[in-house]
Amino acid sequence: MSKIIIKNIKGLVQAGENISLLLRGADMASLPIIEDAYLALENNVVIDYGKMEDWQGIADWRGVEVVDAEGAYVFPAFCDSHTHTVFSSFREGEFVDRIQGLTYEEIALKGGGILNSAQKLSTATANELFDSAVQRIDKLIAGGTGALEIKSGYGLSVDSELKMLRVIKRLKQHYQIPIKATFLGAHAFPKEYKNNPEGYIDTIINEMIPVISTEGLADFIDVFCERNYFSVEQMQRILLAGKNVGLEPKAHVNQFSILGGVKAAVDLGALSVDHLEELGEEDILSLQSSNCIATLLPACSFFLGISFGDARRLIQAEIPICLASDYNPGSAPNHNLFFIWSLACIKLKMTPEEAFNALTVNAAYAMGISETHGKIKIGYTGKIILTNPIPSFAYLPYSFGENNISRIF
Ligand code: NIG
Ligand code: FE
Numbered sequence: 403m404s405k406i407i408i409k410n411i412k413g414l415v416q417a418g419e420n421i422s423l424l425l426r427g428a429d430m431a432s433l434p435i436i437e438d439a440y441l442a443l444e445n446n447v448v449i450d451y452g453k454m455e456d457w458q459g460i461a462d463w464r465g466v467e468v469v470d471a472e473g474a475y476v477f478p479a480f481c482d483s484h485t486h487t488v489f490s491s492f493r494e495g496e497f498v499d500r501i502q503g504l505t506y507e508e509i510a511l512k513g514g515g516i517l518n519s520a521q522k523l524s525t526a527t528a529n530e531l532f533d534s535a536v537q538r539i540d541k542l543i544a545g546g547t548g549a550l551e552i553k554s555g556y557g558l559s560v561d562s563e564l565k566m567l568r569v570i571k572r573l574k575q576h577y578q579i580p581i582k583a584t585f586l587g588a589h590a591f592p593k594e595y596k597n598n599p600e601g602y603i604d605t606i607i608n609e610m611i612p613v614i615s616t617e618g619l620a621d622f623i624d625v626f627c628e629r630n631y632f633s634v635e636q637m638q639r640i641l642l643a644g645k646n647v648g649l650e651p652k653a654h655v656n657q658f659s660i661l662g663g664v665k666a667a668v669d670l671g672a673l674s675v676d677h678l679e680e681l682g683e684e685d686i687l688s689l690q691s692s693n694c695i696a697t698l699l700p701a702c703s704f705f706l707g708i709s710f711g712d713a714r715r716l717i718q719a720e721i722p723i724c725l726a727s728d729y730n731p732g733s734a735p736n737h738n739l740f741f742i743w744s745l746a747c748i749k750l751k752m753t754p755e756e757a758f759n760a761l762t763v764n765a766a767y768a769m770g771i772s773e774t775h776g777k778i779k780i781g782y783t784g785k786i787i788l789t790n791p792i793p794s795f796a797y798l799p800y801s802f803g804e805n806n807i808s809r810i811f
Contacts, residue, residue, distance in 0.1 A: 414439035415477035417778035427720035433755035473791030479548025481765035486730035548785035555586030567619035585620040615647035623649035627663035699728035700745040713750035744802035
């Protein structure tokens with residue numbers, strides 16, 4: 403039994419019993435902060451919070467740890483709803499190729515990119531993949547991430563996709579934080595199917611999805627809908643096959659081009675559409691008529707030097723925004739959500755509050771864990787971050803690259 407009281411908190415952020423499950427429009431800018439506050443946790447569950455002046459104290463002090471948070475902020479850990487954390491090795495060679503002038507698309511056409519990762523993953527053992535993922539996940543938890551989604555998609559064969567998903571299943575059991583698994587077999591066409599794309603789609607639908615369903619290996623299904631990858635029509639068939647066995651659709655859309663994937667994913671009831679570096683009027687209209695979340699991945703734009711998503715236009719249109727790391731070896735080799743927070747403020751022109759909501763409340767929604775994570779509410783179980791003493795809340799995204807965490811509960 404562990405009891406913790408954090409007292410004299412300068413600002414207790416995102417704490418309240420009536421915070422919406424999904425924020426959009428002007429509501430994204432409002433963030434509850436209780437000044438001079440306390441927070442009580444019992445066995446990692448929120449049991450009480452409020453203003454110091456209202457604190458009743460506790461009857462039984464035995465075994466209670468008291469933490470004095472003088473000058474510091476306390477808030478819910480971030481949820482990272484879009485990552486590719488399981489992979490075999492980093493791809494810094496392609497990074498150098500890009501510096502020397504090649505584009506991400508040119509590197510992929512040469513057999514680099516996702517196919518490069520798939521080649522490397524095919525010879526890695528499940529234990530090797532698990533061990534390297536543990537090293538990364540330990541680091542990202544220490545960096546403030548309290549819930550994680552992980553995609554397959556570096557397998558691209560029945561054996562390797564299942565190997566990845568079984569590794570993710572082991573990771574779910576290994577960690578106390580929620581981990582959600584997304585089946586992304588449709589991440590790229592493997593070399594063997596270059597001239598037979600339909601053959602690979604058949605493999606996904608008839609050989610991968612049935613096993614994933616029987617073994618309970620995924621929560622979501624995702625497709626990379628893009629020029630030279632999967633067409634809108636191919637995406638629709640694959641998402642539908644997943645949906646038919648209970649996998650909730652998500653989609654990688656509009657990273658480089660607008661093909662109509664947003665509308666198609668929304669029509670299939672997608673929980674989120676991710677990337678959206680490019681955005682058209684039709685995309686806005688279809689998102690407006692749904693609860694689908696627009697997930698922006700500014701680290702990918704930063705790292706590849708492509709357009710940043712148009713957060714202001716999405717907020718203006720009352721479309722809920724989520725921010726995620728897209729942590730992967732090719733387009734975003736960084737999992738630090740404090741850095742994503744800074745990028746969102748600097749490059750997407752989101753206010754510190756809007757970006758924070760996008761990394762907590764809306765991110766929890768995009769992972770289907772809104773009832774337990776993303777805010778501080780009685781009974782909630784997510785991790786809690788205590789900062790170092792800092793001058794103000796806005797200092798957190800302002801001091802980009804700095805780790806302001808003092809402790810994680
Ligand atoms: O989300 N866009 C497609 N997939 C990943 C990148 C994968 C890679 O380059 O390895 C993304 O950016
Ligand atoms: Fe991605």
